Amino acid sequence: MNLPYKNIMLGMLLGIAGLGLVACGDKTAETTTSAETAVAAPAGDEEKVLNIYNWSDYLAEDTIPNFEKETGIKVRYDVFDSNEILHAKLMAKNTGYDIVVPSSNWARLQIDGGLLQKLDKSKLTNYGNLDPDILAQMANLDPDNAYMVDWLWSYTTVGINVDKVKAALGDMPMPENAWDLVFNPKYTSKLKSCGITFLDAPTEVFPIALKYVGKPAHSNNADDYKVAYEMLAKVRPDIQKFSSGGQIDDLAGGNVCVALGWAGDFNLARNRSIENKSPQNIEALITSMGGYMFMDTMVIPADAKHVDNAHKFINYILRPEVHAGLTNAVTYANPNKAATQFVDEEVRNNKTIFLPAEDVKKLIPPGNVDNATRRVMTRYFTQFKTGA
Ligand code: SPD
Numbered sequence: 001m002n003l004p005y006k007n008i009m010l011g012m013l014l015g016i017a018g019l020g021l022v023a024c025g026d027k028t029a030e031t032t033t034s035a036e037t038a039v040a041a042p043a044g045d046e047e048k049v050l051n052i053y054n055w056s057d058y059l060a061e062d063t064i065p066n067f068e069k070e071t072g073i074k075v076r077y078d079v080f081d082s083n084e085i086l087h088a089k090l091m092a093k094n095t096g097y098d099i100v101v102p103s104s105n106w107a108r109l110q111i112d113g114g115l116l117q118k119l120d121k122s123k124l125t126n127y128g129n130l131d132p133d134i135l136a137q138m139a140n141l142d143p144d145n146a147y148m149v150d151w152l153w154s155y156t157t158v159g160i161n162v163d164k165v166k167a168a169l170g171d172m173p174m175p176e177n178a179w180d181l182v183f184n185p186k187y188t189s190k191l192k193s194c195g196i197t198f199l200d201a202p203t204e205v206f207p208i209a210l211k212y213v214g215k216p217a218h219s220n221n222a223d224d225y226k227v228a229y230e231m232l233a234k235v236r237p238d239i240q241k242f243s244s245g246g247q248i249d250d251l252a253g254g255n256v257c258v259a260l261g262w263a264g265d266f267n268l269a270r271n272r273s274i275e276n277k278s279p280q281n282i283e284a285l286i287t288s289m290g291g292y293m294f295m296d297t298m299v300i301p302a303d304a305k306h307v308d309n310a311h312k313f314i315n316y317i318l319r320p321e322v323h324a325g326l327t328n329a330v331t332y333a334n335p336n337k338a339a340t341q342f343v344d345e346e347v348r349n350n351k352t353i354f355l356p357a358e359d360v361k362k363l364i365p366p367g368n369v370d371n372a373t374r375r376v377m378t379r380y381f382t383q384f385k386t387g388a
Contacts, residue, residue: 048073050309053089053097055296056081056245057268058152060329067316073309081245082201090115090301098304099313104295105366107148108141117300118146123311126318129338138295141366148297149314152264152332155355155363156204157291158182159247159266162281164194164257178287182260183212183231188238195256196235200242202381203374205232205260207292207364217292218367222376229380236387248272251282263291263352264332271331284352290362295335327353 048071056079064075078097080086083106089095090102090110102110110116121127127149134153135145142148158178165174165181168191174181181187188196199205206228207217213231215224240256247261251269253276259266263284273280298317300310316322323334324342331347333354340348347353355363369377382388 046306046308048309049076050074050099050306050313051076051078051097052099052101052313053078053080053086053095054099054101054151055079057248057265058101058296058326058330058332060325063317063322063325063329066322067313070316071309071312073312075313079245083203084201093303095301095303097301098306098310099298100301101151101296101298103366104138104141104148104150104297105368107297107299109368110299111142111147115302116147117302117304117307119149119300119314120307120311123308124149124315124318126315129318129320129323129336131335131337134295134335138297142297147299149299149318150335151296151298151317152326152330152334153293153295154262154264154332154353155291155293156199156208156261157263157266157287158285159251159259159261159263159269160283160285161194161251161254161257162283164254165191168194168257177289178285179208179212179289181258183209183235185234185238188235191258192238192240194258195240195250196238196258197241197243197247197250197256198239198260199247199262200244200385202377204244204292205381205384206377207367208260211289211364217364218369220370220373222373225373225376225380229384232380232384233387236384242385252276252278252280254278254280262294264330267331267350267353286352286355286359288362290359290364293360293363294366 050073052075054077064077067073068075083103086100086102087106087110090100093115107116134150138148138150139145158181160181169187172190175184175187181191182196182198206225209228209232210219210224211217213227215227243250247259248265248269250256251259251266252273266282266284270280270282273282298314300307304310318336320336320338321342323336324339327334327339328344328347331353
């Protein structure tokens with residue numbers, strides 16, 4: 001195990017808690033084909049179909065084709081861009097999916113709501129590849145790791161196009177706390193000239209905004225949200241757009257220069273700009289205040305019809321080469337200790353992907369608020385976006 005990777009694990013332990021259609025890299029928000037149209041399986045034999053709903057830009061090109069070739073199971077792969085969208089589907093209790101990938105704090109809510117099935121670990125022969133420290137951390141939200149298997153993980157932070165930001169700031173030096181770049185009008189008023197974008201979901205923005213104004217990141221006090229909203233309202237005129245799945249292309253294409261978004265997507269944006277032959281100097285910043293950690297987890301919805309196939313897929317992802325392939329393709333860290341040797345050296349040594357322990361300790365751990373607070377948060381976020 002390389003040192004940076006081990007550091008992360010230690011830090012985390014200390015710090016917290018269609019049927020034949022493949023849409024790899026598909027950036028449409030979601031497709032509507034439903035698993036319910038699948039032909040019924042012969043008795044006692046599960047039909048060779050698997051329906052997966054995952055975040056966009058979160059897959060290696062060969063992940064699904066290799067699984068299909070090896071198992072003969074046809075995968076329908078749809079994508080989404082927010083936990084809110086996935087949660088609404090699960091709440092309707094008729095998802096049509098066999099595997100979905102919520103962040104761990106949302107999966108906790110979904111376990112409590114009876115929306116997920118327990119894993120059968122006897123079918124997960126590669127489960128031992130998972131890092132025990134990550135499992136211990138995840139057990140804070142999922143006791144005995146009964147429901148969730150981590151797909152990949154990262155953190156919400158500030159991403160910048162270094163050259164464009166320097167040009168827009170002129171003589172003004174970079175702030176000590178990089179969150180000022182998106183939350184302080186002194187900076188946003190200058191950076192709006194090259195474009196500022198925010199994630200488009202209340203639960204992505206508010207925990208960080210709350211911490212920035214000195215309140216608990218997972219506060220259940222409505223007054224705290226008002227304080228955070230008032231701070232956000234001051235920078236609203238300088239924000240060009242709200243987008244979650246669109247940040248990679250917006251940064252890679254030079255349409256924006258500053259983003260409140262996911263570190264993995266910022267590294268991916270830099271790589272994409274190079275692929276597109278228009279390299280942009282994009283960096284995920286490690287802020288002095290810290291970012292917001294998330295783990296996106298494979299879970300099986302209560303209505304899943306292909307539970308055995310779902311276990312086969314999870315077990316396949318847990319193979320070291322497959323899990324490393326995801327990390328190499330999308331620049332998000334994986335939880336698979338056996339995969340480290342297969343992670344490209346450049347990715348493995350990138351300290352914004354595999355964070356040193358001291359930076360992991362600064363992250364806000366995954367957490368939840370009560371339902372009444374979530375409504376307050378949503379109301380303030382809508383007000384913030386609409387500028388009302
Ligand atoms: N392009 C992959 C995006 C995955 C983002 N998951 C973020 C969850 C944050 N709570």
